Amino acid sequence: MCGRFALTATPEEIEAMFALLDVVAFPPRYNIAPTQPILMVLAGERQEPGANRPDRRSLLVRWGFIPAWAKDTKTFPLLINARAETAIEKAAFRNAMRHRRALLPASGFYEWRRNGKERPQPYWVRPKHGGIVAFAALMEMYAEPGGSEIDTGxxxxxxxxxxxxxxxxxxxxxIQPEDFSRWLDCRTQEPRDVIDLMRPAQADFFEAIPVSDLVNKVANTGPDLQRRVEPVTAPREPAKKAPAADQLTLF
Incomplete structure (x- = not known):
């Protein structure tokens, strides 16, 4: 599961890696959480074979996928992840897998190790050699009953x-850079044609760094979230009932 990630690269670095003519401006973000805006890269409207530069566009979407057919977003579950093994078949993601595959630029992601009664230990997981990583993503535009539209992913x-x-x-x-075009090409590449790209990253691509539990709170957004600490081994405190809006319930 991926429930938090970071994107601290500059817009210029994003433009260069994804061959974009321009990119939506954004500040460094060290603790991106569900329902917040996230940057995605999609194929543009004109895909000309043999062009010197791919036609790609960037946009901000809400992190929390809403299928076009959803009736009541208040009761619909928050879909921040889609399982690669079943996304082609699932009603929620099937249409987006065919028509709106996307790339999500990231500097890395956070994950929590849970071990019995010990407190969950957060880790900052980043490419071992630094730089930007591209996660496979799906985008869907949802039309609200009132007529407004929202891009979700x-x-x-x-x-x-x-x-x-x-x-x-x-x-x-x-998704590796050499596979960007094939993944984003929803005109000639059907979902079955890109199944081979939905695989675990190669060995030694990532390194996992233990960090403090500051990342647990969405309000904490500074670079200190990624500072290495000694892994905790203290017993977990008794669980308290969290408010309904607490993002930690997503993990």
């Missing part, structure tokens, strides 16, 4: 590789 996840499995059994699907 979810991150595709798959089984964790050996670098992450000791922390959690799921991880985001990583």
């Amino acid at each position: 979810a991150i595709l996840t798959t089984a964790a590789n050996g670098d992450i499995a000791h922390i959690h059994d799921r991880m985001p699907v990583v």
